[in-house]
Amino acid sequence: MIKVVSVTKHFGEVNALEDVNFEVEEGEFVFIMGPSGAGKTTLLKLLLREYTPDTGQIFFDKVDITQLPDKEIPTFRQKIGVVFQDYKLLSERTVRENVEVPLAVIKVPQEEWEARVDTILNLVGLSKKADKFPSQLAGGELQRISLARPLIVNPKLVMADEPTGNLDWDTAETIVELFEKINKEGKTVIMATHNKAIVDKLKKRVIELKDGRMLKSKAKEGLK
Numbered sequence: 001m002i003k004v005v006s007v008t009k010h011f012g013e014v015n016a017l018e019d020v021n022f023e024v025e026e027g028e029f030v031f032i033m034g035p036s037g038a039g040k041t042t043l044l045k046l047l048l049r050e051y052t053p054d055t056g057q058i059f060f061d062k063v064d065i066t067q068l069p070d071k072e073i074p075t076f077r078q079k080i081g082v083v084f085q086d087y088k089l090l091s092e093r094t095v096r097e098n099v100e101v102p103l104a105v106i107k108v109p110q111e112e113w114e115a116r117v118d119t120i121l122n123l124v125g126l127s128k129k130a131d132k133f134p135s136q137l138a139g140g141e142l143q144r145i146s147l148a149r150p151l152i153v154n155p156k157l158v159m160a161d162e163p164t165g166n167l168d169w170d171t172a173e174t175i176v177e178l179f180e181k182i183n184k185e186g187k188t189v190i191m192a193t194h195n196k197a198i199v200d201k202l203k204k205r206v207i208e209l210k211d212g213r214m215l216k217s218k219a220k221e222g223l224k
Contacts, residue, residue, distance in 0.1 A: 001026040001157070001188055002047065007056035009042055009212075016042040017053070017212045024190060026156075029183040031199050032192040034209035040192035043209070044159050047190070048080060049073050061156075078106060081150025083160040087142045089134045095121070095145055096130040102153045116152055124148045124178060140171035147178065151187075158182060160191040164198060172198060 002024040009017040017039045024030050032040045045051045046058060049065050057064050060076070068076055089098050099117050108116070121127045124144040134142060143163055150158065160179065164172035176191075176198050183189045193199065199206055208215040 003059040005057040038209040039212040081155035085162040
C-alpha cells in the first residue's frame with residue numbers, strides 16, 4: 001500500500017529525515033516511534049503530501065505521490081484520515097456538527113449525513129454525546145471526536161500524530177485500543193508516538209527514528 005524509498009528531507013541545515021526506507025502493507029498497524037525531533041511528524045506530512053522530499057519517492061497504491069499535480073492532491077487526501085494531538089475541533093459546533101464537516105467538504109448529499117454520523121459515533125462510543133459541545137467533554141472524548149471526523153469519509157489509511165500525548169495513561173490506553181479496533185475492521189493505521197508503554201502493550205510493528213534516521217523495524221514477535 002505504502003512504499004517509502006530513500007526519502008530525505010532537510011529544512012535548511014536541519015536533517016529532518018535521511019535516507020528513510022520502509023513499506024506498509026494494506027491492513028497493517030504500524031507505530032512510528034522516536035523522541036521529539038526524530039522526524040515523526042515530518043514523515044507523516046510527507047505521506048499526506050503536505051511536504052515533498054528533497055530526494056526519494058513515496059508510493060501510495062503504486063502511485064508516486066511526490067509527482068502528483070497540485071490539482072490532484074485534495075482527491076488523494078480523501079484516502080487518508082488524520083488524527084491530531086490537539087484535536088483541531090470547532091468549539092462552536094456540537095459533536096455531531098464537527099463530525100459532519102468532512103461530509104460537507106467532499107459534498108456528500110445531506111440526506112446521507114445522519115445515518116453516517118450515527119454509525120461513526122456508535123463506533124467511537126459517543127452516541128450519547130452527539131449534541132454536546134467540545135467544552136463539555138473530557139480529553140479522551142475529544143480525541144474520540146477527532147478520530148470520528150476523519151473516519152466519516154471512509155479513508156483507506158488512518159494516520160495519528162501523538163494522539164495520546166495530552167492524555168493520562170488509562171485514557172490513552174482506551175484511545176489506542178479504539179485505534180486497534182478500527183484496524184481490525186480493515187483500516188491501515190500509522191501512529192506516531194514516543195509512548196513506549198503503549199507500543200509495548202500492543203506489540204505491533206515499530207519503525208524507530210532518531211535524528212531523522214531509521215534505527216530499526218521491529219516486528220510483533222521481535223526484530224526482523
